[in-house]
Amino acid sequence: MGKVTIIDHPLIKHKISLLRDENTGTRDFRILVEEIAMLMGYEALRDLPTELVSVKTPITTADVPMLSGKKLAVVPILRAGLGMVNGILALVPSAKVGHIGLYRDEVTHEPHEYFCKLPENIDERLVILPDPMLATGGSAITAVDFIKQRGCTNIKFMCVIAAPEGLEALKKAHPDIDIYVGSLDEKLNENAYIVPGLGDAGDRIFGTK
Numbered sequence: 099m100g101k102v103t104i105i106d107h108p109l110i111k112h113k114i115s116l117l118r119d120e121n122t123g124t125r126d127f128r129i130l131v132e133e134i135a136m137l138m139g140y141e142a143l144r145d146l147p148t149e150l151v152s153v154k155t156p157i158t159t160a161d162v163p164m165l166s167g168k169k170l171a172v173v174p175i176l177r178a179g180l181g182m183v184n185g186i187l188a189l190v191p192s193a194k195v196g197h198i199g200l201y202r203d204e205v206t207h208e209p210h211e212y213f214c215k216l217p218e219n220i221d222e223r224l225v226i227l228p229d230p231m232l233a234t235g236g237s238a239i240t241a242v243d244f245i246k247q248r249g250c251t252n253i254k255f256m257c258v259i260a261a262p263e264g265l266e267a268l269k270k271a272h273p274d275i276d277i278y279v280g281s282l283d284e285k286l287n288e289n290a291y292i293v294p295g296l297g298d299a300g301d302r303i304f305g306t307k
């Protein structure tokens with residue numbers, strides 16, 4: 099059974115509040131998304147396994163903990179998930195990176211795939227799936243479907259803001275994955291945007307509107 103973690107940290111809360119402000123411009127928005135992803139990554143990677151390795155310090159030889167070679171892949175959901183990748187790679191620089199391209203139809207809100215390129219042997223890896231927004235949950239559910247079709251069993255989904263509707267839908271569709279949420283917001287509006295939310299994350303990261 100996967101676990102849901104609503105991250106409760108003043109730094110993350112503060113940075114998400116800055117993201118919500120409509121006056122926050124593209125440059126600052128991008129920097130904040132990356133910083134939040136790094137802080138959330140610190141939490142999401144808390145259970146990475148370590149093993150004792152013998153190291154000779156200037157004083158003595160000691161058995162010290164090192165990451166036990168766990169293989170990772172970061173698979174952002176395009177476009178907006180791209181904004182979180184470098185924050186996570188700052189923690190695990192040798193992780194492989196895949197991409198799943200999905201856009202939400204403006205009328206039906208259903209996700210449509212336009213790209214999928216995943217690392218070889220992804221089934222042997224812990225997969226971190228970042229996307230700033232979990233609204234209806236359709237995009238995240240589809241992305242996890244793709245990854246599971248490739249045999250992955252160890253998946254962590256990470257979002258900056260979730261709507262209760264999307265979180266419930268993702269938990270129901272994929273009860274085995276771990277989910278990390280920066281802020282659980284109030285609801286979806288009639289256009290399936292998160293309230294209070296931050297608007298369209300992709301447009302704000304890339305300055306397309």
Ligand SMILES: O=P(O)(O)OC[C@H]1O[C@H](OP(=O)(O)OP(=O)(O)O)[C@H](O)[C@@H]1O
Nearest residue numbers: 176177178201202233234235236237300
């Ligand atoms: O939970 P859902 O209802 O599926 O909505 C969330 C999705 O919507 C946004 O992407 P969007 O379709 O705007 O694409 P973009 O990242 O290219 O802007 C967001 O980044 C998620 O992927």
Ligand SMILES: O=c1cc[nH]c(=O)[nH]1
Nearest residue numbers: 233291292297298299
């Ligand atoms: O509020 C929302 C909902 C979906 N996608 C976004 O970028 N923002």
Ligand SMILES: [Mg+2]
Nearest residue numbers: 298299300301
């Ligand atoms: Mg968008």
